[in-house]
Amino acid sequence: MTKEIQRFGKAESFYDTYERKGEGSFTTHYCPGCGHGTIQKMIAEAIDALGIQDRTVFLSPVGCAVFAYYYYDTGNIQCSHGRAPAVATGVKRTVKDAIVISYQGDGDLAGIGMTEIMHAANRGEPITVFFINNAIYGMTGGQMAPTTPLGQKTLTTPFGRDEKRDGNPLGMAEVMNALKAPIYIERCAVSSPKQIIKTKKAIRKALQAQVDGLGFSFxxxxxxxxxxxxxxPVDSRAWIDQQMVEQFPLGTFRNIDKEGEHTPTSEEIQPLDDHALIEFLTSDSNIPILREDPLQQTQRIKISGFGGQGVLSAGELLATCGMMEHLEVSWLPSYGPEMRGGSANVSVTLSKDEIGSPLIDHPNVLIVMNGPSLDMFEPLVCPGGLVVVNSSIVDRKVERTDVQAIYIPATEIARDAGLQSAANVVLATTYLSLSGVIPLQTLKACIPLVLRKREYLEKNLKIVEKTLDYLENTN
Ligand SMILES: Cc1ncc(C[n+]2csc(CCOP(=O)(O)OP(=O)(O)O)c2C)c(N)n1
Ligand code: SF4
Known part of the structure; x- marks a missing residue:
């Protein structure tokens, strides 16, 4: 739903007063005639008009616009020079509903931050980037920028920018247009009322594209x-129309209104019946399995042991099971410099909700494959959590009384089934069997996908059965 805005007066998305060092609380810090003020006003009005003030996160750059957080009554983050597209990526991926605005100058975006903008655009992050090209490093006193036109005198090019010495001005809209992913690219100007009206429309369109979830707009x-x-101020506006536009032609470079591909919703994906599951197990197909209500509580799992014990692949197995079940998953390995013998651990999250961070400080599931891992992580387990211990190797009991401990001779069971190195499969099976968060059919389906050695497939599947027998007979 859009909201009508008043023609005169301050946008609601701006604060009523600008409390910066207690002075000038009704004016911005921009110089008279600066374009930043005009552009930021139009962005605030577009935020109002689209009714997205509560969802907006405005990323201020380093440069003259650094203080934008004093003006916007929205979420605000001040980013290091050039890094706003990376910050935007993090915010947008974490809070999908957020409307993320990266506002950057030419030194910020086309100079130091070239890598960040290129990769965010190339990935097609569904964010909106406003690139303020004033052809100069404003805040630091007027050095040449990547976008400075040839011949323009600046602090660092007192005789004018020279093609041979300084290279050519960088057309960022053209650079963006060389990438496949962006869905909206426009170059406009705030040089005259006519151009300002066009800019206003472009700002609105770029934000609308994000509201509609279409993709990266610039x-x-x-x-x-x-x-x-x-x-x-008057001459500088005329200079844009007469000089800058020649170097940087205005217009729409790209405008893709609709998503090209149809992504099926979860309602449209049919769960597999038993027959289809068998087909899945014996074919190369990777049709996802959708179940109702797969788990109640987010599983924050830490698996730890020596390098070479299969810690990381146990994590990968659980994460793959989660993906098959259409859960949100994350898999974050951590290991010492040695491949074998050093310690390794992996953090796996399985959740019905989006995952904010893959880091797990306090697991609610701990799977330990050796003694030092139990010493290190036992104190960190959440009260009420589950600790699965490889009792073939760990020679002590869990000391905590506020967690549930399960001991299973994983290495022995694996060895008896002919594959000693598969203690990790025993432990993963134990956890899934006790918690019930993933059906064991799915576990079996994922084993060939993760533990890819064909000759061990049968042994691994046998190990799952042996583990289930053991659990049934000892509990
Ligand atoms: C990492 C880092 N490098 C350099 C600087 C110094 N610095 C501050 S603002 C600025 C230039 C800003 O120019 P631009 O992005 O074009 O924005 P404008 O000020 O023109 O709006 C520079 C180089 C800094 N703050 N941080
Ligand atoms: S130095 Fe230039 S960019 Fe910075 S506020 Fe003044 S006019 Fe605007």
Missing amino acids: VEILSPCPTNWRMT
């Missing part, structure tokens, strides 16, 4: 810096 705005151009 609006380059040619903007005056009268102070460092050493011009009056």
